[in-house]
Amino acid sequence: GGGAIYAEGGSDVTIDDSVFTDNLGKNGGSIALLGGVLSISTTTINSGKASAGAAIYAESASLTTVASIFDFNSASSGGAFYLDDVVWTDTNSSFDTNKANGDGGAVYTTAARALVLKRSVFTNNSTVLGDGGALFVDAPLTDITIQDASFTDNVAFDRGGAIVFSSAQGVPIVRSVFTDTFTPFSSGRAIPCDPATAPPPAPRTAPPPS
Secondary structure: OOOOEEEEOOOEEEEEOOEEEOOEOOEOOOEEEEEEEEEEEOOEEEOOEEEEOOOEEEEEEEEEEEOOEEEOOEEEEOOOEEEEEEEEEEEOOEEEOOEEOOOOOOEEEEOOOEEEEEOOEEEOOEEOOOOOOOEEEEOOOOOEEEEOOEEEOOEOOOOOOOEEEOOOOOOOEEOOEEEOOEOOOOOOOOOOOOOOOOOOOOOOOOOOOO
16 A cells, blocks of 8 residues: 555654655555554645545544645545544645545545544545545544535535435534535435434424414
8 A cells, every 4th residue: 555655653754745646556545554643734646546545545543634635536435535543634625526436535434533624625526336425434433523614516426425424423514515516316415314323303392272
């Protein structure tokens, strides 16, 4: 894994003002991180290819992305990012025209310890046969926030043109915009709600007598 950079153990990697293009790797087309810390700012990662995470593949790690561009990446799962047991914070980054054959057109994350997206922009990401055109979030999270984010023209084959939360409850989505999301073969165009984890409906009361 890691067509350009592979890091493991207690690695502490910082990437600023860089460009990664046309990289290929099994897990992590451009970058693979197994443990440790990865910080990326004002960097572009595009046109990568991988089985999982064509831009970044990370396990048991901490990832911070700031004001960066991830576009035209494609993978079997997680078109740009595949994150397993990762603390991820993004601020002001753009995810554009990434594609997954399976789940997570731009990002697939599982067993995440934290996920914070602030002013992140997801545009024109898609899945060929999976769920979560922009973002697929699998397994419960201890900390998740989506604030001032934008999701536009994302497409999923089945559920969640923008986002799928497989088992999260009470997710705070604040001042975020969802536009023109699409699921051609199912419902839940922006964010589908699993009945098993959905909050109970409000009780109905009889109308007052006339």
